[in-house]
Amino acid sequence: MIERLNPSSKDISIAVKDLDFSYGSSPVLKNIQLDIPENGVTSFIGPSGCGKSTLLRCINRMNDEIPSARITRGDIEIGGVNIYDSSVDVVKLRRDVGMVFQKSNPFPRSIYENVAYGLRLRGERDKAVLDQSVEQALHSAALWDEVKDRLQESALGLSGGQQQRLCIARAIAVKPRVVLMDEPCSALDPIATAKVEELIWDLKHAYTFVIVTHNMQQASRVSDKTAFFYMGEVIEFSDTSRMFSNPRFRKTEEYITGRFG
Amino acid sequence: MFNPENLIRKGLPKGHFKDLVVRFVLAGLTYVVVLIAALLFAKIIMDGAPVLFKAKAPFVDFEFLTAKNETLHVFDDAQGNRHQLPASRYNDYLAKYEGAPIFNEQTYSYSGGGIAGPIVGTALLTIGSMVLALFFGVAAAIYLSEYAKQSPFIHAIRLAILNLAGIPSIVFGLFGFSVFVLAVPVITPTPSDRSLLTIPLHINHYVMSFQGWNSSLMAGCATLACMILPVIITASEESLRAVPQGFRDASLAMGATRWQTIRKCVLPFSLPGILTSSLLAITRVAGETAPIMFTAAVAAKDDLPWQGLKSPFDILSSQVQALPYHIYTLAARIPSSEYTRRAQYGSVFVFLLLVASLSVGSMILRAKLRSKLKW
Numbered sequence: 001m002i003e004r005l006n007p008s009s010k011d012i013s014i015a016v017k018d019l020d021f022s023y024g025s026s027p028v029l030k031n032i033q034l035d036i037p038e039n040g041v042t043s044f045i046g047p048s049g050c051g052k053s054t055l056l057r058c059i060n061r062m063n064d065e066i067p068s069a070r071i072t073r074g075d076i077e078i079g080g081v082n083i084y085d086s087s088v089d090v091v092k093l094r095r096d097v098g099m100v101f102q103k104s105n106p107f108p109r110s111i112y113e114n115v116a117y118g119l120r121l122r123g124e125r126d127k128a129v130l131d132q133s134v135e136q137a138l139h140s141a142a143l144w145d146e147v148k149d150r151l152q153e154s155a156l157g158l159s160g161g162q163q164q165r166l167c168i169a170r171a172i173a174v175k176p177r178v179v180l181m182d183e184p185c186s187a188l189d190p191i192a193t194a195k196v197e198e199l200i201w202d203l204k205h206a207y208t209f210v211i212v213t214h215n216m217q218q219a220s221r222v223s224d225k226t227a228f229f230y231m232g233e234v235i236e237f238s239d240t241s242r243m244f245s246n247p248r249f250r251k252t253e254e255y256i257t258g259r260f261g
Numbered sequence: 262m263f264n265p266e267n268l269i270r271k272g273l274p275k276g277h278f279k280d281l282v283v284r285f286v287l288a289g290l291t292y293v294v295v296l297i298a299a300l301l302f303a304k305i306i307m308d309g310a311p312v313l314f315k316a317k318a319p320f321v322d323f324e325f326l327t328a329k330n331e332t333l334h335v336f337d338d339a340q341g342n343r344h345q346l347p348a349s350r351y352n353d354y355l356a357k358y359e360g361a362p363i364f365n366e367q368t369y370s371y372s373g374g375g376i377a378g379p380i381v382g383t384a385l386l387t388i389g390s391m392v393l394a395l396f397f398g399v400a401a402a403i404y405l406s407e408y409a410k411q412s413p414f415i416h417a418i419r420l421a422i423l424n425l426a427g428i429p430s431i432v433f434g435l436f437g438f439s440v441f442v443l444a445v446p447v448i449t450p451t452p453s454d455r456s457l458l459t460i461p462l463h464i465n466h467y468v469m470s471f472q473g474w475n476s477s478l479m480a481g482c483a484t485l486a487c488m489i490l491p492v493i494i495t496a497s498e499e500s501l502r503a504v505p506q507g508f509r510d511a512s513l514a515m516g517a518t519r520w521q522t523i524r525k526c527v528l529p530f531s532l533p534g535i536l537t538s539s540l541l542a543i544t545r546v547a548g549e550t551a552p553i554m555f556t557a558a559v560a561a562k563d564d565l566p567w568q569g570l571k572s573p574f575d576i577l578s579s580q581v582q583a584l585p586y587h588i589y590t591l592a593a594r595i596p597s598s599e600y601t602r603r604a605q606y607g608s609v610f611v612f613l614l615l616v617a618s619l620s621v622g623s624m625i626l627r628a629k630l631r632s633k634l635k636w
């Protein structure tokens with residue numbers, strides 16, 4: 001069973017090994033090989049529908065919830081543990097591998113309760129601890145100043161961008177080790193985007209971030225490594241600086257320069 | 262070329278004639294329906310309202326609502342005054358004026374006193390069956406929508422449940438009679454003669470006897486619950502499905518178990534929907550006669566439901582009167598006359614009032630919750 005990775009345990013790198021994935025009978029991911037380094041930011045780029053979200057959801061096994069989803073070959077290891085092994089407890093896995101979804105999905109509860117949700121799940125009852133964690137998470141997600149006076153109001157009263165940052169706060173409030181973000185900034189204005197990128201910069205020494213983004217500048221700004229997906233395959237995976245200055249493949253170059261996609 | 266003169270109508274609106282006819286026919290049909298409903302309500306209200314409401318303070322005839330149901334005695338005394346007295350007061354009268362002559366005595370069953378028994382009986386049946394149906398129905402709905410894989414087998418089950426909703430209530434009545442009244446097991450030291458099967462338990466001569474619960478509140482509630490279960494399951498499943506998948510995803514992704522997710526992120530948001538749909542189902546449970554005819558209801562009962570019980574639980578195994586069955590009894594089992602009208606129309610009016618307030622209540626609740634729960 002995967003043990004709860006404590007902050008001192010070093011290895012939180014993710015290794016995707018020869019992964020094939022399909023929804024029902026239609027293959028979506030083909031032969032994915034990725035070594036995602038720990039304590040860094042890796043971004044997934046690629047045209048719409050190429051399978052970025054699908055791979056991301058494989059990393060915390062959220063695809064288990066989709067009946068037709070199937071891994072047909074290969075596996076994924078986190079810190080050397082095969083997360084698809086039958087002895088792995090997915091509930092514990094997901095506590096260490098947090099996720100921010102492409103569509104923001106706050107609960108129709110108060111802002112406070114949204115952020116405290118994960119902590120309460122873990123049995124945290126101490127009001128002081130909760131208050132402090134909530135505030136810290138909201139600070140990290142660059143939302144605190146906007147909501148500090150309305151913590152007890154419904155989260156649905158927030159703007160779209162605020163809701164997305166609330167979801168980020170909710171995910172990091174429980175201090176996972178790996179954070180998967182599916183287009184976290186797609187609904188944010190440049191200022192909020194900058195704040196989220198700052199948050200990623202601040203936290204990346206302790207976490208492993210995987211980010212799906214359609215924003216090339218963002219990928220080049222925040223990520224250490226970038227994977228370019230095309231039609232269910234990883235065409236190129238290398239250091240971000242290298243990929244953006246000197247892509248190895250024509251397709252990659254065409255995509256990052258905006259000639260298709 | 263556009264010619265404005267073409268727009269001017271010449272002579273009769275020929276093309277519009279058909280339109281007018283269709284419109285008239287449709288409107289006519291609609292108003293016929295409305296008229297029938299209006300006549301029905303007008304009749305009941307005109308004859309029933311005076312029974313319940315009085316011109317003098319306190320304006321409501323509480324006795325009709327709180328007294329027990331009795332036989333009505335109509336007679337003339339020696340002075341030629343006509344008396345209408347329910348059985349108990351008739352006896353008081355006889356005791357008081359011992360030996361006084363009585364003329365033209367007539368008795369009308371079920372027509373005297375009030376309808377406290379049927380009201381309370383219906384309330385007990387409704388509450389009991391709704392508790393049962395909600396418990397089983399919500400559990401089944403949670404399983405079907407949150408746990409079960411969407412296999413052909415589950416689809417077949419869902420289809421079966423939908424079909425169950427269309428079965429006539431008399432069939433449920435007969436089912437309840439043969440199962441709950443005659444066959445379900447009870448644990449007792451003294452099994453009845455018609456027990457289908459007895460299994461000794463070896464504890465103080467207790468046996469498990471498949472002899473049914475007899476005609477009782479318990480059997481009636483179980484039967485009504487069976488009848489309403491498909492509605493509750495379907496409505497609950499719909500409410501559960503209306504909760505966005507995103508809530509479940511977010512919760513699961515934070516390491517919640519499935520049950521935690523359901524308890525904290527699905528049920529709270531679907532409960533209002535489940536409850537409002539169930540309130541509508543209540544009107545059906547309260548109004549049905551067929552399912553309780555053989556399983557719980559009696560036409561006449563000497564005591565009010567809570568009277569004459571050894572322990573509070575005995576109420577479960579006692580028979581009750583019920584409003585819809587009472588109305589049926591008054592309408593079909595006694596000869597109608599001017600002295601039975603009070604009980605007849607009064608009961609129908611109270612019943613109508615009850616059902617109307619339930620459905621209006623559920624509509625208000627629904628509207629309130631709808632506006633509160635949006636995402």
Ligand SMILES: Nc1ncnc2c1ncn2[C@@H]1O[C@H](COP(=O)(O)OP(=O)(O)OP(=O)(O)O)[C@@H](O)[C@H]1O
Nearest residue numbers: 023028047048049050051052053054055066068102
């Ligand atoms: N639940 C599902 N069932 C069946 N097919 C799916 C499902 N989810 C996604 N797909 C298909 O899998 C493919 C990859 O989808 P995915 O969501 O991973 O793309 P993406 O790269 O994230 O795209 P985008 O950038 O638009 O978010 C698409 O062709 C999509 O139609």
Ligand SMILES: [Mg+2]
Nearest residue numbers: 052053102182
């Ligand atoms: Mg996506």
